[in-house]
Amino acid sequence: MLEKNQIVEVDIIDLTHEGQGVAKLDGFVFFVDNALPGERIKMKILKLKKNIGFGKVEEWLSISADRNQDLDLTYLRTGIADLGHLNYPAQLAFKKKQVETSLRKIAGLTDITVADTIGMDSPFAYRNKAAVPVRRVNGQLETGFFRKNSHDLIPIEDFYIQHPEIDQVIAFTRDQLRKLDLKPYDEKEQTGLIRNIIVRRGHYSGQLMLVLVTTRPKIFRVETLVERLTTAFPNLVSIIQNINDQNTNAILGQEFRLLHGSETIVDTMLGNEFEISAPSFYQVNTEMAEHLYQVAIDFAAVDSEDIVIDAYSGIGTIGLSFAKQVKHVYGVEVIPEAVADSLKNAERNGISNVTYVCDSAEAAMQNWVKEGIQPTVIVVDPPRKGLTDSFIKASASVQPDKLVYISCNVATMARDIKLYEELGYKLTKVQPTDLFPNTHHIEVVGLLEKRN
Ligand SMILES: C[S@@+](CC[C@H](N)C(=O)[O-])C[C@H]1O[C@@H](n2cnc3c(N)ncnc32)[C@H](O)[C@@H]1O
Known part of the structure; x- marks a missing residue:
């Protein structure tokens, strides 16, 4: 019988999506901070529940070749860099695998190829x-x-x-x-x-x-x-x-x-100037956000006839990056200051073919449908909770050729993609992009195309 405070030897066999090591013993699944797959450890049992437990490394009996031994472990304790103990190439591989696993387990997609995670040359000091x-x-x-x-x-x-x-x-x-x-x-x-x-x-x-x-x-x-x-x-x-x-x-x-x-x-x-006010969202890693937006632009492959919806638009960074190449951009964002920023930003960059509204994306999408606006491309960049069923159904009902889904939470993205697949769309491309090096957070872009 396992007990709290007992010290046991275990092998770490996996990493959770939050970067905790996973071990199995006597019918329990244990979660252990600062433990990597391939490592054998002496683990102190901190807590036991029905069939899961939490442990702490007492001693490493073997060390993974993927361990970054330079990290000051304070960062790990605080959660600032909760994946910093894994070396950077292994972090990028971990993130790709997380995306594949979520798409398989949550969206039920077994035949989708996920591209290698785009990483940073220097994955430190990046937050703005x-x-x-x-x-x-x-x-x-x-x-x-x-x-x-x-x-x-x-x-x-x-x-x-x-x-x-x-x-x-x-x-x-x-x-x-x-x-x-x-x-x-x-x-x-x-x-x-x-x-x-x-x-x-x-x-x-x-x-x-x-x-x-x-x-x-x-x-x-x-x-x-x-x-x-x-x-x-x-x-x-x-x-x-x-x-x-x-x-x-x-x-x-x-x-x-x-x-x-x-x-x-x-x-x-991406060459445009943006005013950013205090309550507005702005991607925290500018260098990698530019890569992210470029992936979205490449996936959308727009031309001058396209009508683009930029849903969850923040200060307009994505829509305004598209605007000069398309006929019109309609954007929606719920924070009034951010919408005001996006309108100023359009003007600042000499862009007039954009309409930004302050509303919930769900309500704006329904209104656009009622008004007969016919987007050819819809870009969504929701917060961690993802999209609502009503947004997904309304956006699919206008039958855009393409939907570009930018996500900071692959689990909710996979859930939403499942519904888009049921509504006649196919996920054709997936590109993880590392906006949050040394942390477990994952940013990913998916391209959904209308099935013929
Ligand atoms: C991940 S950020 C993306 C912002 C922008 N696309 C960018 O790249 O900077 C998500 C944005 O959605 C906004 N938001 C959250 N819930 C919303 C909703 N229900 N309807 C519209 N916007 C919402 C947030 O204020 C935030 O600006």
Whole structure:
């Protein structure tokens, strides 16, 4: 009989989609952090449920050839780089396999060829955005990352996968908050002022945006803070306060106040300039997002007669990349600030053949169907939960020639593809693209074509 705290020897036989090692023993399936297929370990049993268990590596009896032994394991503990212990070629292969497995198991597709994952030359320091919690640790205001599955802050200065200038802004802001004696948020007591620091950096422009998330409107000596920040970082063109007074895990509250400069920063993608405001979504890895969009453009193979729908359009990055090659782009996005950005971005890039609406994709798709709009290509880029059945049915009912599905969650994508296949579409191409190196997250583009 297996028991909690018992030490047992096991072989790691697989990796879960979240990058945990899998072992089997006495009818139990165990999940183990920081353990790779091919490794034999001494495992301490942490928890046992009906037929699954959780374990921790006590000792490695053999090490996988795919292990990256250089990683500071703090990143693994925090979840910042939860796949960083696997070397990069093996990460790319792992992601391809995850896509194949989901398409087979969830969508029931056995004959689909998944292309090799497109990876980065240098898979570090790629993030253009960071949102870090501010808490008190050992009596001092700290910035860092939460220990995996907890809200215990581990102070960190080098975030490994973020652009180093973002790390510098965070550390400098932390130091100034300490000097000005501004109080960090205390989740348990629901006291304190500073909850989070968010920094965005334009990959090409180098422009910086800082968002200070606070529990209350008043920030003591805010002018001094702003002056010190802008003196240290002249490229900090936007400083914004966001007020979140709710006891919630959501980072942003409803209210934004401009503290310095502009409401937006500007960056470039595939040759177009984009204004990005604080609440708008913007892909965190610009270099790889350009590859991703290029795959979508190549899959769509549009011409000047095409009418394209850009659903879940954010600030218009995808639709505006298509616009100059097609007749018209219709976009929909639910965040008003992002829609406002997309309209400004169209104008900024001299693009007039686009219509962006602020609505849910489901409602907009139904409206477009009613209005008789006949798209030839529909591009979808939904959040992790994927599409709704009503969106899928409405989009298939207008019979576009092609549907390009961009996804950050292969499980929901596979579920949605199953329905598209039932509605007369065939998945013909699949391209994973590594937007999130050293983490278990997968980005993938699929091409669905109308069956004759
Ligand atoms: C993965 S992002 C993609 C954004 C954009 N295509 C890009 O590449 O930057 C998903 C977007 O969908 C938006 N969104 C979430 N739910 C939505 C819904 N029900 N209808 C429309 N947009 C939604 C989010 O605000 C976000 O901007």
